[in-house]
Amino acid sequence: MTSVNSEIVNKGELSKVYQVLTPNGDILEPIEAKIHESVILKMYENxxxxxxxxxxxxxxxxxGRMGTYSPFEGQEASQVGSALALSSNDWLFPTYRDHAAAIVHGQDMYRVFLYWKGHIEGSISPEGKKIMPPSVPIATQMIHAVGTSWASKIKNExxxxxxxxxxxxxxxxxxxExxxxxxVFKTPTIFFCQNNGYAISVPFESQSSSKTISQRALAYDIKGVRVDGNDIFAVWLTVKDAIERGLKGEGPTLIEAVTFRYGAHTTADDPKKYRDQEDLSNLWREHYDPLDRLKKFMNQNGLWNDEKEAELVKRINDQIDIHLNKAxxxxxxxxxxxxxxxxxxTPWQILEQQEELKQSLRKGERK
Structure with a gap:
């Protein structure tokens, strides 16, 4: 049981995608004029x-304090790097797994906790933030994003x-679609695919005969880029370029970020049934972890140390606890x-179901 992404690691082919920051913390192209030191620190902190x-x-x-949850550990560089590249005026259309991107773009953490605890208030974004509710139906948010960016283009936003x-x-x-x-309409849309190698239990090679997702951009005459999704520099620069192209009227960009999620599809899933979960996770965590990669670079360039790490970890844990207590x-x-x-x-059959649930809840209260 393998995946397209595990094969990339085993064959050492991650260099064939766009990469700036190597797993050893080395730089493949100059970044001094492109990524400011303050941005790098913000990347790691987030x-x-x-x-x-x-x-x-x-x-x-x-x-038992929260419902079924969709983890994303391993994909932080893809979500944080892409979201940090956006301006506050940009629209963000997340799936049920992109809470990291939503948080970076301005969503309150306590709202994300509320979402996974079943509260409708969890889908509300802060005033002035253009963050749509997480999309559970697969791919539907992509069409919504096109419509929104098309409207922005028409209004010269x-x-x-x-x-x-x-x-x-x-x-x-x-x-x-x-x-x-x-x-067709050259909308300023960025399609950001996090290719984890599996659609729940179905490996990518069983979904399509195309070798990559980014190559599909050719069929629609739009730009397609395949990027190392665990390299936050490469992700940030690629999204920045896509934004610039979109605002110039050069149309959309399809970005395929090659990455790997360490955990299950959701907390209700058992990935060991369809892939070598432990071996694959250990392989990616040991050689390609996005946080370790950036930390190596920062340590090598005098931007970070253990004391700063300890201070940040404490501040983060305190911040999370505040939001959790609020939720x-x-x-x-x-x-x-x-x-x-x-x-x-409301159709009659839905009304019947609603009444049935009401009766069940009343019985529960009496008990």
Whole structure:
């Protein structure tokens, strides 16, 4: 049981994608004029923050304090690097796994906790932030991102839309429709694929005969880039370039970030049933971990040390605890909320289900 990404690691072919920062912390091209030192520090601080948030969330789910959760550990460079490249005016269309990108773009952490605890308030973004609710249906947010960026273009607004998705979404019709419309109307849309090698249990080579996702850009005459998704410098620079192209009227960009998620698809999944989970995770964690890579670079260039690390870890843990306490101070979510804002006129069978749930909840209260 392998994947396209494990094969890349085993064959040492990660250098065939766009890479700036090597796993050893070395630089393949000058970055001094492109990435300021303050941005580099922000990259590491945010990656450390979201990794701690992710691990905390998995623990909360295991303790029964939160519902099913979708972890992202291993993909921090892809999410943080892409989100940091955006301006505050840009639209962000996340999936159910892109809470790291949402947090970096301005979503409150306590809102993310609320989302996974079943609160509708968890989908509300702060005033002035253009962060859409997480999309659970696969690939549908890609079409929405095209429509939003098309509207921005018509109104001469200087902002782009970025749609996050996994490799499994590239097998959906919405993927092709989104790329087609974006190409035709040259919308300032960034399609950001985090290719983890698996659509839940289906390896990429069983989804498509194409060797990469980025090559599909050719069919729609748009730019396609394949980038090392664990190299935050390469991700940030690629997204910056895509933003610049989009605002110049040069159309959309399809970015394939090759990465690997260490954990399960969700906390309800057992990946050991369909891939060599432990071996693959250890392989990627040991050789290609995005945080370790950036930390090596920072240490080598005098930007970081153990004392700064300890201070940051404490500050992050305190910050997460504050947001968790705020989320847990909310009353329990009302299961009946699931029936709201779905139909203008609710069908009879849904009304029956709603009434059945009401009766069940009343019986539970009496007990």
């Amino acid at each position: 990656m450390l923050l979201v990794r701690a948030f992710d691990r905390k969330s998995v623990n909360l789910q295991r303790q 200087q902002n782009v839309s970025i749609a996050y998705f996994g490799d499994g979404a590239s097998s959906e019709g919405d993927f092709h 989104a790329l087609n419309f974006a190409g 847990e101070s909310y009353p329990m979510a009302d299961p009946l909320d699931m029936f709201n804002h779905v139909y203008a006129q």
